[in-house]
Amino acid sequence: MPPGPALFSAVRHALSGEGPAVLPLSPDLPRTAIEAAIAALRPTHVVTPDGVRHEPGGQATNATVIIATSGSTGTPKGVELTAEALTSSARASLDRVGAQAGQRWLCCLPPAHISGMQVLVRSLLSGSEPIIHERFSAAAVAASGADHVSLVPTQLRRLLDIGADVSAFRTILLGGAAAPPGLLAEAAAAGARVVTTYGMSETSGGCVYDGAPLDNVDLEIGDDGRVRIAGPVLFSGYRLRDDHPVDGRWFVTSDLGVIEGGRLSVLGRADDVINTGGQKVVAGVVAKVLAGHPGVRDVAVVGRPDPEWGEIVVAVVVGTATLEDLRIFAKERLPAYAAPRVVEIVPSIPALPNGKPDLAALRRAPAHAASTSSPGEPPGTN
Incomplete structure (x- = not known):
C-alpha cells in the first residue's frame, strides 16, 4: 500500500x-523484491489496493511492527519491534526535541523504513494527525506547514537549494547518513534547527541525538571498536531467524565509533574498511575529512578492486574539488595511504530509499562520471 491514512490506521491499531x-x-x-520479502518474512495476510489476501504458510508474530531491511545480501531480514520499543523511542525523541502535544509531524520518508515509521509513531503519541507525502518534493515539504520533519541529508540539501524557509520547522531530525559539515553550517545560517540522529531499524530508529544518547539508552565502544547499544528501544529479534547480534544486554552494531566527552562520533562501518596495499583505511573517516574541503558539497568514499594494491580509495564527489586538491587536503589530515587515488565528480550521490548512500552502486565505476586518478605510489608515501 502507498503511504497514507490506511497505513497510519493500521499502525495505530497495531x-x-x-x-x-x-x-x-x-x-x-520491483515485483521480484516484493515477492522475495513475502517469501522470506512469511506474513499471514497481504493488503493491497485490491483488498486482503491470505498467504498460505504465513506465520504469526509477537512483534508490533516488522521492518524489512534493504536486503543488500540478497535476502531481506525482518527486524521485529514491539510496541514498547517503538513507543520508548518515540517518547524519548519527543522529549529530547521538546515537541508538544498537537504539533504536527511531516512524513516524507518511506514508512517501510524505520525513519518514516517513527514519524507515524511520534504523531500517535503527540495526539496529532501526521502530514503524509507519498513522494518527496522539496516545494511540497516547504509548503507543508508541519512543525517537525525527519529528513535525510539529500532532502535537506534540496530544500536549501530552492531557498525554502527551513526556519519554519521547529525541528529537522536529520539521519540516514552522515551530514556534510558544510550542509549543517548552511542550514544553521538559514535559521534551521537541525538535530543529527544516529540509529537503525534494530534500535527503533535514531537513538543518539547530536552525539548524546536518548533517555534510557546506553552506549559503549567494544574492544573491537564497534558501537554497542542497550536500552528499551532494542528490537526483539530477526523474523524467522536465529542470528541475534546481542552480547548480554548490548546490541553490537556494525559501526565503528569513539565516545569523547560523553558524545558519540561514528567513524564508519566495520565492513567499509578499505585494505589498500596492506594498509587499513576506514572509508567513513576519509569521507568526513574530505567533506570539510570548500570544493565539496557531498562525498562518499568506497574501495574498488585494484590489481596492484588489492583495493584503492575512491572518492565520489558532488562539487568542484579536483583529485590534486583532495589528495593535498587529505594528506594534511590523514596518513598518505588514506588519500583518494580516484575522484569522480557526479551531480548527486546515489542513495537507497532510506537515504543512505548506495555503496553497492558506488563500488561499480560508472561510465558517465568525470574521473581522475593518481599514478601508483607505494602506500605511506607522499
Whole structure:
C-alpha cells in the first residue's frame, strides 16, 4: 500500500494491540523484491489496493511492527519491534526535541523504513494527525506547514537549494547518513534547527541525538571498536531467524565509533574498511575529512578492486574539488595511504530509499562520471 491514512490506521491499531502486526512494504519496489520479502518474512495476510489476501504458510508474530531491511545480501531480514520499543523511542525523541502535544509531524520518508515509521509513531503519541507525502518534493515539504520533519541529508540539501524557509520547522531530525559539515553550517545560517540522529531499524530508529544518547539508552565502544547499544528501544529479534547480534544486554552494531566527552562520533562501518596495499583505511573517516574541503558539497568514499594494491580509495564527489586538491587536503589530515587515488565528480550521490548512500552502486565505476586518478605510489608515501 502507498503511504497514507490506511497505513497510519493500521499502525495505530497495531500499537494499541487491537490489530495485527504491520510489515510495511513499498509498492515502488520491483515485483521480484516484493515477492522475495513475502517469501522470506512469511506474513499471514497481504493488503493491497485490491483488498486482503491470505498467504498460505504465513506465520504469526509477537512483534508490533516488522521492518524489512534493504536486503543488500540478497535476502531481506525482518527486524521485529514491539510496541514498547517503538513507543520508548518515540517518547524519548519527543522529549529530547521538546515537541508538544498537537504539533504536527511531516512524513516524507518511506514508512517501510524505520525513519518514516517513527514519524507515524511520534504523531500517535503527540495526539496529532501526521502530514503524509507519498513522494518527496522539496516545494511540497516547504509548503507543508508541519512543525517537525525527519529528513535525510539529500532532502535537506534540496530544500536549501530552492531557498525554502527551513526556519519554519521547529525541528529537522536529520539521519540516514552522515551530514556534510558544510550542509549543517548552511542550514544553521538559514535559521534551521537541525538535530543529527544516529540509529537503525534494530534500535527503533535514531537513538543518539547530536552525539548524546536518548533517555534510557546506553552506549559503549567494544574492544573491537564497534558501537554497542542497550536500552528499551532494542528490537526483539530477526523474523524467522536465529542470528541475534546481542552480547548480554548490548546490541553490537556494525559501526565503528569513539565516545569523547560523553558524545558519540561514528567513524564508519566495520565492513567499509578499505585494505589498500596492506594498509587499513576506514572509508567513513576519509569521507568526513574530505567533506570539510570548500570544493565539496557531498562525498562518499568506497574501495574498488585494484590489481596492484588489492583495493584503492575512491572518492565520489558532488562539487568542484579536483583529485590534486583532495589528495593535498587529505594528506594534511590523514596518513598518505588514506588519500583518494580516484575522484569522480557526479551531480548527486546515489542513495537507497532510506537515504543512505548506495555503496553497492558506488563500488561499480560508472561510465558517465568525470574521473581522475593518481599514478601508483607505494602506500605511506607522499
